[in-house]
Amino acid sequence: MTIYSYSRLTVYEQCPLKFKFRYIDKLIPEFEKTLESHLGSIVHQTLEWFYIQIKEKNITPDIEQMMMYYSKKWEENFTEEIKNVKKELTEKDYFNKGIKFLVDYYLKNKPFKDNTLEVEKRVTINLGENGKHKLQGFIDRLSYNPETDEFEIHDYKTANNLPQKKKIKGDKQLALYSIAVKELFGKDKKVCLTWHYLSHNLKVQVRKTEEEIEELKKEIIRLIRKIEEEKEFPYKKSALCQWCGYKKICPAWKPETRELEKFPTIRKYIKD
Numbered sequence: 001m002t003i004y005s006y007s008r009l010t011v012y013e014q015c016p017l018k019f020k021f022r023y024i025d026k027l028i029p030e031f032e033k034t035l036e037s038h039l040g041s042i043v044h045q046t047l048e049w050f051y052i053q054i055k056e057k058n059i060t061p062d063i064e065q066m067m068m069y070y071s072k073k074w075e076e077n078f079t080e081e082i083k084n085v086k087k088e089l090t091e092k093d094y095f096n097k098g099i100k101f102l103v104d105y106y107l108k109n110k111p112f113k114d115n116t117l118e119v120e121k122r123v124t125i126n127l128g129e130n131g132k133h134k135l136q137g138f139i140d141r142l143s144y145n146p147e148t149d150e151f152e153i154h155d156y157k158t159a160n161n162l163p164q165k166k167k168i169k170g171d172k173q174l175a176l177y178s179i180a181v182k183e184l185f186g187k188d189k190k191v192c193l194t195w196h197y198l199s200h201n202l203k204v205q206v207r208k209t210e211e212e213i214e215e216l217k218k219e220i221i222r223l224i225r226k227i228e229e230e231k232e233f234p235y236k237k238s239a240l241c242q243w244c245g246y247k248k249i250c251p252a253w254k255p256e257t258r259e260l261e262k263f264p265t266i267r268k269y270i271k272d
């Protein structure tokens with residue numbers, strides 16, 4: 001039995017060929033990190049550290065301490081190998097974006113009395129009765145609101161885009177994590193899914209019904225079966241190819257393929 005992570009499923013949905021390169025052929029990508037992923041990682045690490053101080057040491061760091069931690073982590077983890085995809089922005093621009101995200105978050109959420117239970121909590125989700133399909137992931141932060149008797153799963157987003165509410169409501173990741181929270185704390189517990197869109201300083205909350213969660217489980221099992229039965233792993237070009245570390249070896253981007261793509265019906269004759 002393979003335990004899937006949500007990010008692995010996302011890679012398949014984004015592009016089956018990228019999934020094959022990464023998880024089946026285990027090819028090393030041309031670059032591992034981009035400035036966007038570095039920013040996301042350091043902001044997440046900073047918020048993880050921040051809430052650990054509150055939860056375990058009963059200390060709420062001030063905004064200056066938060067900035068110090070962020071700056072230190074940025075420097076420690078920065079390497080020249082990190083790819084800058086958007087040439088119009090520099091490392092400094094990304095660094096400053098992170099500062100703004102954290103300052104806005106701090107001012108909006110202080111005094112941080114929302115009863116954090118866990119940070120970077122690893123969870124395993126049983127999707128079927130027989131335990132045949134399992135999914136693993138990390139919850140950025142879990143809190144409990146005694147007034148509403150609700151558990152809250154928090155997720156921090158550092159990308160620039162703000163999806164439409166309909167798309168956020170259809171997001172599968174946190175809904176799947178809610179299955180694990182209910183397994184841990186009780187099936188009848190209420191769970192609220194909370195996204196913090198840091199570049200927009202916006203908090204979005206969604207609550208799922210039992211029926212929606214059951215339907216989602218079936219959908220994910222269908223997706224896992226599809227991956228396991230997949231033979232072709234076709235490429236799927238999108239704007240995200242810019243951030244793909246396999247672009248140099250990807251047949252979708254070879255000049256001859258681009259020419260042939262003018263005739264979609266002959267696509268099946270091209271060997272990947």
Ligand code: SF4
Nearest residue numbers: 015235241244247250
């Ligand atoms: S470059 Fe694009 S099409 Fe090619 S493997 Fe990467 S994501 Fe897929």
